[in-house]
Amino acid sequence: xxxxLIYLFFCILMLGIVxxxxxxxxxxxxxxxxxxxxxxxxxxxxxxxxxxxxIFALPAGFTQFSRYIRKKYRRFxxxxxxxxxxxxxxxxxxxxFIIGLYANGGWSSQIAFCLLAVLxxxxxxxAFVYARRKDFHRHRIFMYRSFALTLSAITLRAWKYVLIxxxxxxxxxxxxxxxxxxxxLNLAIAEILIYKKIRK
Amino acid sequence: xxxxxxxSITLLFAACTSHTxxxxxxxxxxxxxxxxxxxxxxxxxxxxxxxxxxxYYTGPFVADEMDPxxxxxxxxxxxxxxxxxxxxxxxxxxxxxxxxxxxxxSYTHEQALWTFDVSEPGDNxxxxxxxxxxxxxxIWLEGTWVANDKNLAVSSRSxxxxxxxxxxxxxxxxxxxxTYDGVYGSYKEDNDESEVITSDALKFNASTQLLKKExxxxxxxADLEVLRNSIYxxxxxSFKNRRMRYVFDNYVDWYMxxxxxxxxxxxxxxxxxxxxxxxxxxxxxxxxxxxGR
Numbered sequence: 128x129x130x131x132l133i134y135l136f137f138c139i140l141m142l143g144i145v146x147x148x149x150x151x152x153x154x155x156x157x158x159x160x161x162x163x164x165x166x167x168x169x170x171x172x173x174x175x176x177x178x179x180x181x182i183f184a185l186p187a188g189f190t191q192f193s194r195y196i197r198k199k200y201r202r203f204x205x206x207x208x209x210x211x212x213x214x215x216x217x218x219x220x221x222x223x224f225i226i227g228l229y230a231n232g233g234w235s236s237q238i239a240f241c242l243l244a245v246l247x248x249x250x251x252x253x254a255f256v257y258a259r260r261k262d263f264h265r266h267r268i269f270m271y272r273s274f275a276l277t278l279s280a281i282t283l284r285a286w287k288y289v290l291i292x293x294x295x296x297x298x299x300x301x302x303x304x305x306x307x308x309x310x311x312l313n314l315a316i317a318e319i320l321i322y323k324k325i326r327k
Numbered sequence: 328x329x330x331x332x333x334x335s336i337t338l339l340f341a342a343c344t345s346h347t348x349x350x351x352x353x354x355x356x357x358x359x360x361x362x363x364x365x366x367x368x369x370x371x372x373x374x375x376x377x378x379x380x381x382x383y384y385t386g387p388f389v390a391d392e393m394d395p396x397x398x399x400x401x402x403x404x405x406x407x408x409x410x411x412x413x414x415x416x417x418x419x420x421x422x423x424x425x426x427x428x429x430x431x432x433s434y435t436h437e438q439a440l441w442t443f444d445v446s447e448p449g450d451n452x453x454x455x456x457x458x459x460x461x462x463x464x465x466i467w468l469e470g471t472w473v474a475n476d477k478n479l480a481v482s483s484r485s486x487x488x489x490x491x492x493x494x495x496x497x498x499x500x501x502x503x504x505x506t507y508d509g510v511y512g513s514y515k516e517d518n519d520e521s522e523v524i525t526s527d528a529l530k531f532n533a534s535t536q537l538l539k540k541e542x543x544x545x546x547x548x549a550d551l552e553v554l555r556n557s558i559y560x561x562x563x564x565s566f567k568n569r570r571m572r573y574v575f576d577n578y579v580d581w582y583m584x585x586x587x588x589x590x591x592x593x594x595x596x597x598x599x600x601x602x603x604x605x606x607x608x609x610x611x612x613x614x615x616x617x618x619g620r
Contacts, residue, residue: 299545
C-alpha cells in the first residue's frame, strides 16, 4: 500500500513534467538545450510522441500486478494491458529510440538510451505474445522486465536528484551515470524478483 | 531646460571618453571618432584634454559608514570620469554598481593640487556628493562620497582611484583568483554550503572563440555565468547584479566599469556565445537539482 502511494506520488510528478510541454513549443524546458536538433524534421515529432504517449505506460503499475484485479476483473486487466502494450510498442519505445540517438552526454548515454528503448520494446512484445499464447508464466516474467524499464522514467530522475543533492556532480557527468544506472539496476531487481517469486 | 542641456552635454562627453581608447588606440578608430563627431556638428566636438587630468579613475569604493541591519555592499569598483573643465565648473560622471550618474561642481587648482566638490543630480536614491583631490603629475585621485539620504545601507564611502584608460581587448583572460571565493550571496545555512567558481570558468575565452555545446554542457551554473559575464566585463560593463559584480570587482584587476549598456558593442561571435551560454544557464537554474524536466 505504501509502495502504491509512493508510486502515485512519482506518477503525479511525471504528469507535471508532461504538462509543462502543453502547448508544445520548440524551446520548452528540456528542448532549451536541444536547439541543434529541433531543426531535424523528425526530432520534435519523436520527442512529443514520447512525452505524450509514454506516460500511458505508467498507470499499469497500479492495477496489473494485483492478483485480485487479475482474477476478478479479467477484462479490465486485458484492456489496461493493451493500452500499456500499444503505448510502448507503437509510440513510446520507437520514439524513445529516435530521441536516444541525440541524447545529451555523448555516445555513452546515447547507447544507454537506445539500448533501453530496444529492450523495452522487446520485453513488452514478448510479454504480449506470451499473453496471447496463454503462456502466463512467461507473460509474467517478461512483464516484470518490461515494467522495470518503464519505471526507469522515474528512477532515472530520482537517481539524478539524489546524486546531485549529495555529491553536486557536474550536470553532464551525472546524466551519463543515470542514463545507465536509471534502468540497469531496475532490471537487476526485476531478475531477482523473477527468480524468487516466479521461478522459485 | 538648462539643466537638461547640461546633462546631455555631460552625457555626450561620457560617450566621447568611453570611445576614446587612449594611447594604444589605432589610427582608424580615432579618425572614425572625429568623423562621427564632425558630422554631428556639436559644440564640444573634440574630447577636451586641456588640463591633462581629464579621463577615467578606477578603484575600490569602500564603505565608511555601514548600517549592519541593512544589506549593503562593503566595497564596489567605481570609475570616476572627469569629462571636462569649463568656466571653473567641472563636469563628469561616475559608474558603479550598474549605476551611471553625471555630476558637476566646482574645483580649485592651487600649488599643483586640484580640489573638487561635485554633486550628483539628486533625483536618484543613491545620489550624493563627491569631494576629491588630485595632484599634478600623479595618477591617484582620492576622496570621499556622502549620500544625500543618510538612511541608506551605506551613507558614506572613500576611495583612492588610479588613472586608467579604457580599451576593449578581447584577449583579456580571467585570473585564477576568481576561483578562490564562494559565490556572493550563495551561502546556505541549512547545509553550510556555498556555490563555488571552478577552473571550468577559465577554460575558454568567450570573446575570441566560438563555443560549441560540448564545451559548456558539463559546466556548473556559476561557471557559465562567469564565462558569459566575462564578455560584458571586457567591454567595461558595470554589473548591477551582485553575484557577478563581486567576482569582477574583487578578483579581476583588468576589469573597469565604464558603461551600463554595452549591447551595441558586442561582436557577432560574442552574441552567439552569450545566447548559447544563457541557454545552459537557464537550464541549470531550472533543472539541475530538481526531479525531472
